[in-house]
Amino acid sequence: MLLLVVAAARAGAAQAEETADPGSLTNSIGMQLVPIRPGEFLMGSPPTEQPRGVDEQRHPVKITRAFYLGKYEVTQDQYERIAGSNPSYFAAGGGGADSVADQDTSQLPVETVSWDDAVEFCRLLSELPEEVEAGRVYRLPSEAEWEYACRAGTTTAFHAGTALGVRQANIDTIAGTRTVQVGSYAANPFGLHDMHGNVLEWCADWYDAAYYAASPREDPPGPATGTVRVLRGGSWGFTASSSRSANRFWYAPTFRTSCLGFRVAVTSAEQPAAPEPDPPQPGEADPPGPGEADPPGPAAGDLPNAVETDLPSRTETDRPQSAEHVAASVVGFLRNPT
Numbered sequence: 001m002l003l004l005v006v007a008a009a010r011a012g013a014a015q016a017e018e019t020a021d022p023g024s025l026t027n028s029i030g031m032q033l034v035p036i037r038p039g040e041f042l043m044g045s046p047p048t049e050q051p052r053g054v055d056e057q058r059h060p061v062k063i064t065r066a067f068y069l070g071k072y073e074v075t076q077d078q079y080e081r082i083a084g085s086n087p088s089y090f091a092a093g094g095g096g097a098d099s100v101a102d103q104d105t106s107q108l109p110v111e112t113v114s115w116d117d118a119v120e121f122c123r124l125l126s127e128l129p130e131e132v133e134a135g136r137v138y139r140l141p142s143e144a145e146w147e148y149a150c151r152a153g154t155t156t157a158f159h160a161g162t163a164l165g166v167r168q169a170n171i172d173t174i175a176g177t178r179t180v181q182v183g184s185y186a187a188n189p190f191g192l193h194d195m196h197g198n199v200l201e202w203c204a205d206w207y208d209a210a211y212y213a214a215s216p217r218e219d220p221p222g223p224a225t226g227t228v229r230v231l232r233g234g235s236w237g238f239t240a241s242s243s244r245s246a247n248r249f250w251y252a253p254t255f256r257t258s259c260l261g262f263r264v265a266v267t268s269a270e271q272p273a274a275p276e277p278d279p280p281q282p283g284e285a286d287p288p289g290p291g292e293a294d295p296p297g298p299a300a301g302d303l304p305n306a307v308e309t310d311l312p313s314r315t316e317t318d319r320p321q322s323a324e325h326v327a328a329s330v331v332g333f334l335r336n337p338t
């Protein structure tokens with residue numbers, strides 16, 4: 001009987017975590033992390049994807065090191081437990097408290113955090129004794145890691161396809177006026193939630209519009225210097241096009257608004273194991289190799305060897321998201337006077 005109860009409980013847990021990867025881990029504060037395995041992909045967008053920025057030149061990138069990435073954006077509860085405070089606008093005591101008065105805000109993503117705040121959170125989390133013992137050093141994902149994980153083998157404008165609707169992500173709509181609980185929308189093929197929408201996510205890199213033209217093909221680390229840091233994925237205050245997998249944003253590392261949050265990455269001693277390939281079937285002439293059992297992506301032989309050059313002749317100031325970018329910034333400032 002006990003076995004049946006345990007089995008039933010496990011079945012229930014499996015149902016609740018239908019996207020869980022068998023190689024995922026849960027850290028000492030209950031944060032779930034998904035293994036991201038090495039692979040190649042085309043970073044940026046094709047010229048046919050509109051609207052797009054001139055900084056999205058599509059080029060091949062190889063991620064050579066396995067890492068873990070937060071299954072969800074960092075929550076207000078997690079942030080407060082580690083940093084000792086909750087700066088969020090959509091929280092009791094925050095400027096947007098009225099709009100979440102009846103909500104449990106602990107599982108909303110933390111926002112109104114700067115790049116500096118996010119990096120400090122990673123440092124403090126890494127110093128927890130349990131995390132030190134496990135050899136987990138937390139950091140922000142690189143811009144390339146973020147897009148690789150967001151695309152999860154897809155080549156369309158969004159991991160969910162060529163368009164993004166309000167049933168798929170928390171993006172700007174008449175109804176979408178605030179953050180929502182992390183994981184409220186379906187995960188991408190890697191099991192990651194809210195890569196599109198909810199809060200924009202800080203990446204480790206400095207931003208440089210011209211970086212893709214000269215970046216290394218393997219594990220590009222971002223420019224050596226800069227004045228603004230990269231953010232990815234759009235937010236509740238931005239329209240769908242700003243959530244495109246290739247879309248790039250930037251803000252000063254000290255900037256905070258209610259649209260900005262983050263998720264953590266970790267390169268761990270507990271390296272994700274490669275999935276077991278399916279056993280070859282009788283009569284199968286060319287069984288898949290281990291690499292092919294990984295999430296789908298363009299084969300190395302399909303990757304062009306150079307940055308695509310047939311870019312639209314628009315200037316930086318023509319970025320299609322500029323108007324809403326500025327609008328959301330203004331909204332953020334108005335809602336979060338600092």
Ligand SMILES: [Ca+2]
Nearest residue numbers: 194197199233
């Ligand atoms: Ca997000």
